[in-house]
Amino acid sequence: MAGRYATALYELAEESKSVDAVLKDLQRFDELLDSSADLKRLVKSPVFSAEEQLAAISAIFDKAKFTGLAANFIKLAAKNRRLFAVDAMIRAFRAIVAKARGELTAKVTVAEPMNDARLKDIKSALKDVTSQDVEIDVKVDPSIIGGIIVQLGSRMVDASLKTRLSAIQTAMKEVR
Structure with missing residues (x-):
């Protein structure tokens, strides 16, 4: 379902020559979603009716001056009643745009938000490995404790502290 919605949005954005603007606006909404537990609850909870969700989203958009196709x-x-899947729709839209531009998208999971310099370093390292421009979809997951997990296509590198500690724990059990 998310793919169908994202494809329809991409076709509309392409037709109106506003793919970059839509991408930027979706990124802005995604950041709003990540920064607000209340908004996340509104989006994910089946308790709210479609009318309540629409009214709340409209009020938020009016206050944030969020307009346009996105x-x-x-x-x-x-x-x-598809607001619960909007994050999957945004990811699917990004993937469609990246594919159309000939870019790869890497899913990067970190324990805490990254600064621009670190993000740039990761992009540069991935470009060296793939010889292509790589867009990065960053997810913050404190449960990995530290380190980084990078997934690029079917390849995955897990350098998280959680995984390393788990490996040490398994090795300690084998010693007994």
Whole structure:
């Protein structure tokens, strides 16, 4: 379902020559979603009706001056009771845009938010490995404790502290 919505949005954005603007607006909404537990609850909870979700999203968008195709898309998702899948729709849209531009997308999981310099270093390292531009989809997951997990296509590198500690724990059990 997320793929169908994302494809429809991409076709509309392509037709109106606003793919970059839509991408930027979706990124902005994704950041809003990550920074607000209340908004996340509104989006994910089946307790709220479509009308309540639409009213709340509309109020948030008015206050944040969030307009355009991306805003209308998210409102449509709320109206159709599909707001719970908006994060998957945003990821699918990013993947479609990346594929159309010939870019690769890497999923990067870190324990705490990264600064721009570190993000740039990771992009550069991935470009050296793949010889292509690589977009990065960053997810913050404190449960990995530290380190980084990078998934690029079917390849994955897990250098998280959680995995290392788990490996040490397994090795200690084998010693007994």
